[in-house]
Amino acid sequence: MDINNHGFIRVAAASPKVRVADCDYNVYEMKSVIGDAVAEGVQVLCLPELGITGYTCGDLFLQTALQNKAIDSLFELVAFLKDKPSLIVIAGMPLACRGALYNVAVVLSAEGILGVVPKRYIPNNREFYEKRWFISGDLLRDTAVEIGDDLYPVASASTIFQTPFGCFGVEICEDLWRPIPPSLQLSVEGAHIIFNLSASNELVGKNAYRRSLVSQQSARCCGGYVYASNGCGESTTDTVFSGACFIAENGSMLAESNRFSFENEMIIADIDVSMLEHERMVDNNFTIPARGAEDIYACIDRVSVEKMYRSVEPHPFIPSSETADENLGDVFRIQSHGLAKRLKHIGTDKAVIGISGGLDSTLALLVAVNTFDLLKIPRTGICGITMPGFGTTGRTYSNALSLMRSLGVTVKEISIVESITQHFKDIGHDIDDQSVTYENAQARERMQILMDYANKIGGIVVGTGNLSELALGWTTYNGDHMSMYGVNSGVPKTLVATLVRWIADTQMEDAVKPVLQDVLDTPFSPELLPPGKDGLIGQRTESVVGPYELHDFFLYRMLRFGDSPSRICLFAQMAFHETYSFEEIRKWLRIFYRRFFAQQFKRSCLPDAPKVGSVSLSPRTDWRMPSDAAADLWLDELERVEPFTV
Known part of the structure; x- marks a missing residue:
């Protein structure tokens, strides 16, 4: 069955096994997850924040050796995707540019590196002190950034990635928790789905709040929201991470991962882009402005699948037992x-x-x-x-x-x-x-x-x-x-x-x-x-x-x-x-x-x-x-x- 013909796009959020500062290990596990995603017909896969290096590297982020190894590992992923034309992967890494270090998401496909999305809100309170290493993507004025020997587009606050089956935007962790998340503007600009690369540690009661936040943001955006967070392999010096992943659609939670797993975790869902477009058409508040040259086009193949990662309620007018x-x-x-x-x-x-x-x-x-x-x-x-x-x-x-x-x-x-x-x-x-x-x-x-x-x-x-x-x-x-x-x-x-x-x-x-x-x-x-x-x-x-x-x-x-x-x-x-x-x-x-x-x-x-x-x-x-x-x-x-x- 060609789900794209029916208005769907298959997405996934994954939390691969990770070792702090061990890029080879991390990319190996990412490849394993990517292989599973391809086998399941996934078309866009979201991986966690700074997943190539691990999120808890601390001052090691400022080491040139780690920065360079992250780039080498990125190109290893690029080479791995060359024969996988039906999949886009969004991976996180640190990236140096003009004497500053940015926390970025890199969007990859069989075409290579499609674009770079910098994190805009940098947390610096309680257990988070990212400003010690990273600066806000809002300060990155370049329209392209050098990675290796080539230049690649930098996504602005309104850059949309366009595929034949739906448009998406990307934000990173703290971006979601701010009063005006980038995803709101991205959705108004035409993104059907938001992908969030995150590193959200565990605290008592935090997961329920995080789940609610993801669900509510998907409702505000009248779109899909795919959230992937780092797992248990992160450093436990001060914090513990659980690999929380969520996929929500217009206020409904479609999939949620097992937390605190020592294995690779991946959740999959079929996002109904056709339904989202109808909702926005009826709403009339999602009038898409004329698109500029900043949009990034991503070619991915159709997928044929034997089953759908989606449940359908046979009695939609009857409320659930909880409500x-x-x-x-x-x-x-x-x-x-x-x-x-x-x-x-x-x-x-x-x-x-x-x-x-x-x-x-x-x-x-x-x-x-x-x-x-x-x-x-x-x-x-x-x-x-x-x-x-x-x-x-x-x-x-x-x-x-x-x-x-x-x-x-x-x-x-x-x-x-x-x-x-x-x-x-x-x-x-x-x-x-x-x-x-x-x-x-x-x-x-x-x-x-x-x-x-x-x-x-x-x-x-x-x-x-x-x-x-x-x-x-x-x-x-x-x-x-x-x-x-x-x-x-x-x-x-x-x-x-x-x-x-x-x-x-x-x-x-x-x-x-x-x-x-x-x-x-x-x-x-x-x-x-x-x-x-x-x-x-x-x-x-x-x-x-x-x-x-x-x-x-x-x-x-x-x-x-x-x-x-x-x-x-x-x-x-x-x-x-x-x-x-x-x-x-x-x-x-x-x-x-x-x-x-x-x-x-x-x-x-x-x-x-x-x-x-x-x-x-x-x-x-x-x-x-x-x-x-x-x-x-x-x-x-x-x-x-x-x-x-x-």
């Missing part, structure tokens, strides 16, 4: 406070909700109950109306009534069978013709009842439809598509179930929990077609439109990252290879695209609703699309997608 309480609580509070503001603005203490016994109406009711509790309004101001029809089963009917009674809201039952039967007579529709008319008439009749009853009591209709249904158009226009305020419109189906379960476990009285559990166990269905002969639900949503977990995944990748059909298929295969075949994924993605494009007209006139996550289909916040846009481009690409072997 579940906070994130689910925030969703519930956003929904509740949005409804509270609307009730206060209107000046009403009445709300009307259609209760089917399904998940969506259950969540809407729980939100309404929480809202009324927050506003200190009696729950009896919430009127739950269950409206049995041709497809209502005993299970959902019973759950609807039990839920409303256990929550203490006003319960009302209005059957739609008689009114719909009359309606079919009025419009000349055969009641045995269970077509779309048969189904939609029921949904519209229910909405008419809700709207009119809300008018009668001076309240508002609280909508129950979720984000996934809006994406697929699995709503009846002017039926359940409509409301006076939709509390679930920003919540995808996969999150609805997780949220209801969390509310049941943490927010509800014991009497409500058994009902909520049975609602959670009930298959998804609009219940617009008659039950089976066994009295059970005969119409199952996912057998018609497909699995919601897939559609939510498709929706997230398309809207959040602007992914093409080929990239969505790739990620879906990585996430669901144990659950769905490639053909199944492509089948349901095809349906997703067809429905998403065809049903935009419903989203163009959505009722007000709160945005709760990073993906929204509201025409007033996130998604503006013509209702008559063609899906051909997406569907044509989808037919050309080849399966990826995970």
Whole structure:
């Protein structure tokens, strides 16, 4: 598989074994790491700060013998890379120029030495006293520096290294810890990835801070951040180093090394450059200025790999266990406070909700109950109306009534069978013709009842439809598509179930929990077609439109990252290879695209609703699309997608 075709570049951070001032040993271990990197298809490898000599050489840095040996060792690495056209290596060393010594990163490839990046912030406090030996790269005014018998470019504060698969910048250790790190400017100038050659010693609690710093900087830069630090072979006269390495991407940690290892350590990750470019395009604060002659171009070959160094979350809308309480609580509070503001603005203490016994109406009711509790309004101001029809089963009917009674809201039952039967007579529709008319008439009749009853009591209709249904158009226009305020419109189906379960476990009285559990166990269905002969639900949503977990995944990748059909298929295969075949994924993605494009007209006139996550289909916040846009481009690409072997 050619990962570059899908917008990725493979990077690595390594901490090779090191001996202080033993350049031959250090280069030997670097070569070993480089060989492993080539075998794994790595395209850019970051090594630690001053790795050729070791970081803890002290006054030996001022010895000409060590400086010269470092240069000889550098050219040994250059020669080693001559037959490795797919790899760029960034190595650290001391470099003398015009009577001053600089701490530099040297960028190497099969082409030779591409450029030299000097460290700009020189630490001189506590255990660090680098100013004894090195001066800031800001004082190096030369545009080129002599190494051996040739001149090589010196990277300025805004120099970008451009490869065919992404651009990168380089900073060194302390640069990251300053109030305005060079990486910020480099990212604004167009660097997708920052490589940091570091020598960060260990202290109690420091690693957590360092990890957070790397992760946060990747988020600020809206880019990748690759961090490599020196390992245990450094001098322990005053400090101990652990070989901490990190690879982060836009705030997420992709890989982290084992610390305190006596062996070579290397971590690898596939950075999603395509996603980063989309994020910056949406952000609009990464407008890249006209590039100057200071950019350095680096040619590297494509790589074909058998696997990807990247995990894909199959349920991106569902928070991890570590953040579940906070994130689910925030969703519930956003929904509740949005409804509270609307009730206060209107000046009403009445709300009307259609209760089917399904998940969506259950969540809407729980939100309404929480809202009324927050506003200190009696729950009896919430009127739950269950409206049995041709497809209502005993299970959902019973759950609807039990839920409303256990929550203490006003319960009302209005059957739609008689009114719909009359309606079919009025419009000349055969009641045995269970077509779309048969189904939609029921949904519209229910909405008419809700709207009119809300008018009668001076309240508002609280909508129950979720984000996934809006994406697929699995709503009846002017039926359940409509409301006076939709509390679930920003919540995808996969999150609805997780949220209801969390509310049941943490927010509800014991009497409500058994009902909520049975609602959670009930298959998804609009219940617009008659039950089976066994009295059970005969119409199952996912057998018609497909699995919601897939559609939510498709929706997230398309809207959040602007992914093409080929990239969505790739990620879906990585996430669901144990659950769905490639053909199944492509089948349901095809349906997703067809429905998403065809049903935009419903989203163009959505009722007000709160945005709760990073993906929204509201025409007033996130998604503006013509209702008559063609899906051909997406569907044509989808037919050309080849399966990826995970």
